[in-house]
Amino acid sequence: MASDPETTPDTPDTPAISESAETLPIVDGLAGLAGDYDGFIVDLWGTVHNGVEPLPGAVDCLERLKALGKPVLILSNAPRRAAEVAERMRAMGIPDDSYDAVFSSGEAAHIALRDRSDRFHAGLGRACFLLGPPEDDSVIAGLDYERADSIKTAHFILAIGAYRSRDTARDYDGLLEGATQRRLAMVCANPDLEVLRGGAREICAGAIAARFEIFGGEVRYHGKPHAAIYQASLALMGLGKEARILSIGDALPTDVKGANAAGLDALLITGGIHAETLGIEAGETPDPAALDRLMAEHGARPRAAAPAFRWQGSVADG
Numbered sequence: 001m002a003s004d005p006e007t008t009p010d011t012p013d014t015p016a017i018s019e020s021a022e023t024l025p026i027v028d029g030l031a032g033l034a035g036d037y038d039g040f041i042v043d044l045w046g047t048v049h050n051g052v053e054p055l056p057g058a059v060d061c062l063e064r065l066k067a068l069g070k071p072v073l074i075l076s077n078a079p080r081r082a083a084e085v086a087e088r089m090r091a092m093g094i095p096d097d098s099y100d101a102v103f104s105s106g107e108a109a110h111i112a113l114r115d116r117s118d119r120f121h122a123g124l125g126r127a128c129f130l131l132g133p134p135e136d137d138s139v140i141a142g143l144d145y146e147r148a149d150s151i152k153t154a155h156f157i158l159a160i161g162a163y164r165s166r167d168t169a170r171d172y173d174g175l176l177e178g179a180t181q182r183r184l185a186m187v188c189a190n191p192d193l194e195v196l197r198g199g200a201r202e203i204c205a206g207a208i209a210a211r212f213e214i215f216g217g218e219v220r221y222h223g224k225p226h227a228a229i230y231q232a233s234l235a236l237m238g239l240g241k242e243a244r245i246l247s248i249g250d251a252l253p254t255d256v257k258g259a260n261a262a263g264l265d266a267l268l269i270t271g272g273i274h275a276e277t278l279g280i281e282a283g284e285t286p287d288p289a290a291l292d293r294l295m296a297e298h299g300a301r302p303r304a305a306a307p308a309f310r311w312q313g314s315v316a317d318g
Helices: 058-067 082-092 105-115 169-181 205-214 227-237 252-262 288-298
Strands: 039-042 072-076 101-104 127-131 156-159 185-188 194-197 200-203 218-221 245-249 265-269 304-306
Touching: 039 058, 039 227, 058 072, 072 082, 072 227, 082 101, 082 105, 101 105, 101 227, 105 185, 105 227, 127 169, 156 205, 169 205, 185 205, 205 218, 227 252, 245 252, 252 265, 252 288
Parallel strands: 039 072, 039 245, 072 101, 127 156, 156 185, 185 218, 245 265, 265 304
Antiparallel strands: 194 200
């Protein structure tokens, strides 16, 4: 983890917050909150980058959090190994020294498939049907599994994502019905339902897995919002249950709901996946009433919201 830096950014005593008795606090950035916490769990897609490039102010914010000398963990629902996630971040211009470690849903799935230490994974068999781009197979790379060419010869499904960027979950109904008939189980390496790549929405493995469950299929999810990923994250950060952790992300059903269940504070970045629903552009402050309705819809509530993952911006009007 990070060693104590020679210099530490100034941190205001209290956050710049716009709030009322009925609405969620809206902060202008992390500067006023960071001093309250012992470590930070930071979402990647929609928070730090948009799938193509870093979001404005995000790298600076990571670097300022890291300079506090507190653990900064990137926690991504990416369906690939952590080292590959870090490599892609590096290629986008997000430097390795702006955070302490990366953990991913793909890494968690890899560990579970490697160790097979529970009844579900031990009973999967060895013939794996990879649902997703064939080259995106780092979850099972180096493990004792064979790639099944079809559902008919598979022992289980490993859901990585969609084959094509414009696919919908319904496009997989035939495959999922066949898998249900054969009583195949599914390992989902990305519980997200959708993601924004640039400005375009694409479904994730979680949308296909949810569709599979409608057909009666059994799914084991790895990643946010499920408890195991937070337990592993705290262990990687070297922090115990008593530590004060802020979990930061743009998705209520995964980043915030997962943090709520794990007993962690959460900061919602409103300029990510929910921006269109909230009627805002990235970096704009949402209407508090609209934000309250969205939180109620998802049954998740953060400590506060911020327009973007940035250290400090203009004070939100609320």
